[in-house]
Amino acid sequence: MPSSPAEVVAVAVAYRPDEAAFGEVLARAAEQVGTLVVLDNDSPEVDGAHWSTRVPLPAGVELQRERTNLGLGAAYNRAAAIARERGARYVLLLDQDSLLEPGCVAALLRHADARAARGPLGAVGPTFVDARSGERAPFVRFGFPLNHKLHAPAGGDVDADFLISSGSLIPLAALETAGAFDEGLFIDSVDMEWCFRAKAAGLQLAGVADARMLHTIGDELVRLPGGGTMFVHSPLRLYMMTRNRVALWRRPGTPPVWTAQDVPRMLFKLGRMTAFAAPRIRNARAMLRGARDGWRGRQGPPPARR
Incomplete structure (x- = not known):
């Protein structure tokens, strides 16, 4: 049977999110997955109140507040644990500024099924567009002296050596094979290091053309x-x-x-x-x-x- 959005637990990791935009990020995600959990990495209070008192959470969305800033690696491992607790097949990782376009998760699931029919799957990821410049980021295959930057064809996907963590749809079985995220890296290159291990373990990484996500690169x-x-x-x-x-x-x-x-x-x-x-x-x-x-x-x- 085709994979269903009900089998997906999305976890949005937040730390001092942009309150004007975060509500829309959550609303877009909540309507495309079975369960959405917000994992707050000890955001400080502003004017004596946590951001969650000012940002309306969509119905059914759960907020879990951490007492310390875990970093992304530990937060992603906690996301996988939450997905396992809920009996999901997939975890969808989201950053606080990642805005899924309509149909994004459905497209990821279609390509996850197609890829899994060909061999063990590590993750599928969306095409992301920088929210300020409108630039569409390519997928990457490692090479020398330069990496190869590729765009997936319309309706298709492309093999990649690296996927950014935000927007990645990961079968929980892939985390059993490749191992957990490296918590020592804390924030940067957490996704890169995990992709190294996933590829070394023989897992496929694929970028999907018709799954699109707006994402802000840099400050x-x-x-x-x-x-x-x-x-x-x-x-x-x-x-x-x-x-x-x-x-x-x-x-x-x-x-x-x-x-x-x-x-x-x-x-x-x-x-x-x-x-x-x-x-x-x-x-x-x-x-x-x-x-x-x-x-x-x-x-x-x-x-x-x-």
Whole structure:
């Protein structure tokens, strides 16, 4: 029998969400899945009240509040545990700024069934469009000197080596095969590292053309001299991104072809963040400190100040 939305538990991980937009994110998701749970990662109160007092939750949506900020890796593992507790076949991971277009989950389920008929499935993921630029992100196959960026054909899907976590529909059986998410990475590259293990375990990852999701990349969009744009992150986020990617370079399970193209890519990013994105000196220091700590194997949440 075809997979049903009733077999999907979606878990939206929240931390200080944009209250003006989060209600629509939840409403879109709730109407496409059997169960929606919001996992709040210890969002601080504003004016003495939690955001959930101001954002209406759709009927049937459950809110679970954590007492500490678990990070994404631990939150995703908690999401999988919630899905198992509810007897689901799939967990759908959602970030707080990911807006599913109508029919997104139904399309993911169709392609999950088709892929599972061909072999073990790790995950299927939607095509995501940046909410500010309108840019449609490609799916990725690792290569050297550059990754191969591919768009799934209309009505079809495409093999990928990596799927972003938000919007990913994952059979719970895949988490048994590939293992849980790495909680030590805390936030950045959690999805990348899991995809490495899923592919190594022989699981398929597929990007779906007709499943679409609006998603915000980075904290800011900067226009470059001579045309073009660049997604910019805060210095703290740059620290975490650099730390975790350098840490992955040293892990034996990381595909060598990915490391070979990622080292020069990170050096290029360091140059761009220093040259074009304010605060330039703080950005450079954050990335260099992240590289140092990643090389040393530092894990867990970010330092209090960077």
